[in-house]
Amino acid sequence: MDPEKTQKLEKMTRPVRSIPMVCSWCGAIYRIERHVIGADTKTGASHGICPDCLEKIKGHMDKGNEGN
Numbered sequence: 001m002d003p004e005k006t007q008k009l010e011k012m013t014r015p016v017r018s019i020p021m022v023c024s025w026c027g028a029i030y031r032i033e034r035h036v037i038g039a040d041t042k043t044g045a046s047h048g049i050c051p052d053c054l055e056k057i058k059g060h061m062d063k064g065n066e067g068n
């Protein structure tokens with residue numbers, strides 16, 4: 001695959017609609033794609049939290065579980 005083609009594909013598949021949301025943890029404004037919201041509601045993941053804080057929480061939860 002040539003990079004030029006991949007770039008083109010990336011542009012095409014890039015989500016057009018992203019919704020600005022405020023993180024209820026740190027107050028940072030981040031953007032979330034609509035399809036992500038749909039996935040979140042499915043998995044029951046809480047929204048209103050930025051990826052940064054989500055990682056923090058994840059790290060917290062994984063602390064007792066030392067895999068990797």
Ligand SMILES: [Zn+2]
Nearest residue numbers: 023026050053
């Ligand atoms: Zn945050």
